[in-house]
Amino acid sequence: xxxxxxxxxxxxxxxxxxxxxxxxxxxxxxxxxxxxxxxxxxxxxxxxxxxxxxxxxxxxxxxxxxxxxxxxxxxxxxxxxxxxxxxxxxxxxxxxxxxxxxxxxxxxxxxxxx
Amino acid sequence: xxxxxxxxxxxxxxxxxxxxxxxxxxxxxxxxxxxxxxxxxxxxxxxxxxxxxxxxxxxxxxxxxxxxxxxxxxxxxxxxxxxxxxxxxxxxxxxxxxxxxxxxxxxxxx
Numbered sequence: 316x317x318x319x320x321x322x323x324x325x326x327x328x329x330x331x332x333x334x335x336x337x338x339x340x341x342x343x344x345x346x347x348x349x350x351x352x353x354x355x356x357x358x359x360x361x362x363x364x365x366x367x368x369x370x371x372x373x374x375x376x377x378x379x380x381x382x383x384x385x386x387x388x389x390x391x392x393x394x395x396x397x398x399x400x401x402x403x404x405x406x407x408x409x410x411x412x413x414x415x416x417x418x419x420x421x422x423x424x425x426x427x428x429x
Numbered sequence: 430x431x432x433x434x435x436x437x438x439x440x441x442x443x444x445x446x447x448x449x450x451x452x453x454x455x456x457x458x459x460x461x462x463x464x465x466x467x468x469x470x471x472x473x474x475x476x477x478x479x480x481x482x483x484x485x486x487x488x489x490x491x492x493x494x495x496x497x498x499x500x501x502x503x504x505x506x507x508x509x510x511x512x513x514x515x516x517x518x519x520x521x522x523x524x525x526x527x528x529x530x531x532x533x534x535x536x537x538x539x
Contacts, residue, residue, distance in 0.1 A: 319471075346525075348525070348526075348527075350527075355531070356531050356532075357433070357517050357519075357529030357530050357531050357532050358472070358517075358527075358529050359529075360522075360526045360527065360528070363525050363526070370525060371523070371525050371526060373526070405471055405472065407472075407527075417462075417474055417477060418474075418527065419474065420464075420471045420472040420473075420474075421471050422470060422471040423470075423471045
């Protein structure tokens with residue numbers, strides 16, 4: 316049983332560009348959350364998707380958007396990249412029973428913005 | 430508010446016990462978690478505790494929760510070199526979101 320998978324593993328972009336990161340949840344999970352982990356910090360919640368809708372959002376600007384597909388996989392899009400967007404982007408999946416079920420994290424996508 | 434605090438570094442001798450401490454602010458948090466992150470890797474869930482519990486033990490790991498003081502600790506018995514990593518404390522915020530501390534870097538020395 317594959318766990319949470321993310322692609323690509325690493326990415327280099329320049330300021331002003333746009334990026335799309337992808338996540339496939341663990342089998343049986345229908346909820347996907349995205350987190351940003353800057354160097355030396357803990358992960359920060361970006362948003363969560365369930366039933367192809369954004370259910371909850373953290374304190375991130377509208378440049379950060381997402382999508383969930385019918386097969387529960389998800390994409391994170393970031394427009395107009397800033398140097399400060401350089402971070403490890405983590406995807407977490409869980410079944411839809413809130414945090415009664417633990418979130419399982421993928422290995423992350425490391426984004427570098429030059 | 431959402432603010433989880435942890436000490437940044439811990440150095441421990443191999444075979445000794447490690448204790449990592451954390452304080453959180455949301456008294457309504459239902460679950461509190463400990464995650465482990467090794468270099469270049471994602472987060473691995475180590476253990477979690479429900480807020481109505483005081484203690485949870487899982488093999489070498491012991492979690493203590495003082496809800497009155499909003500204090501959480503993780504004790505690792507017989508610490509091994511493979512335990513060297515960053516350990517994150519996290520609290521549940523509402524039903525869907527985790528709030529993490531900045532992480533404690535644990536270094537195990539021979």
